[in-house]
Amino acid sequence: MEAILRLQEQGKIREAGVCNYNLSQMQIAAKTIKLAANQVPFSMVNRAIEDELIPYCIENRKAILAYSPLERGLLTGKMKPGQNFGEGDHRAGVKYFKDQNIERTNAFLAKIKPLADRKRCNFRAIGYPLDNQSSRHNRSAGWRP
Numbered sequence: 001m002e003a004i005l006r007l008q009e010q011g012k013i014r015e016a017g018v019c020n021y022n023l024s025q026m027q028i029a030a031k032t033i034k035l036a037a038n039q040v041p042f043s044m045v046n047r048a049i050e051d052e053l054i055p056y057c058i059e060n061r062k063a064i065l066a067y068s069p070l071e072r073g074l075l076t077g078k079m080k081p082g083q084n085f086g087e088g089d090h091r092a093g094v095k096y097f098k099d100q101n102i103e104r105t106n107a108f109l110a111k112i113k114p115l116a117d118r119k120r121c122n123f124r125a126i127g128y129p130l131d132n133q134s135s136r137h138n139r140s141a142g143w144r145p
Contacts, residue, residue, distance in 0.1 A: 001032040008033070017065070023052040026062070035062055042066035044075060045096055045105060071096055077109045 007013045015036035018029060029035055038057065040049050042064070049064070057064050070076055074096050081099035085092040095101060116122060 001029055005033045017063075023056055026053070026056060030060070037063035037065050039065040039067055041068045043069050043071040044108075045071050045101075074102070074105055075109070077106060079106075 001016075004013070004016045008016060016033055017037035017039065018025070018035060019039040021029065021038050021040075026035065026038060038053070040053065042049055043066075046068070054064065056062070072091055072094075073079060079097070079102050081102050083097065083099075083102060085097070091097045096105070
């Protein structure tokens with residue numbers, strides 16, 4: 001972090017960001033440098049950052065750059081139980097891609113599809129606003145449905 005701080009002081013970079021930092025790491029980094037953002041995984045099924053990290057980032061005016069919002073293809077609705085992942089595909093060992101969880105996810109997507117149809121939008125676009133807690137966080141972070 002000290003090297004990044006020097007680059008900032010020299011005017012070579014405007015802002016500093018991190019990737020995959022948890023709350024503790026963000027707090028430690030804040031003692032050295034003012035971070036602008038943290039890039040972390042976040043999706044309708046992977047919401048681990050909601051309890052601690054999102055509130056911290058809102059309170060401390062840090063941006064969250066979500067990656068894998070469709071959870072590496074799971075939330076497209078195209079995966080089926082028994083999905084065959086190629087050699088080296090890390091999803092084969094991830095809990096979200098086990099048959100039972102694919103079934104549960106597809107059942108959830110089937111439930112929200114009629115709402116998406118009524119709103120004339122892609123069902124993946126409505127996932128986050130369905131939950132009041134995440135909607136509150138999203139609005140606080142500047143996201144608008």
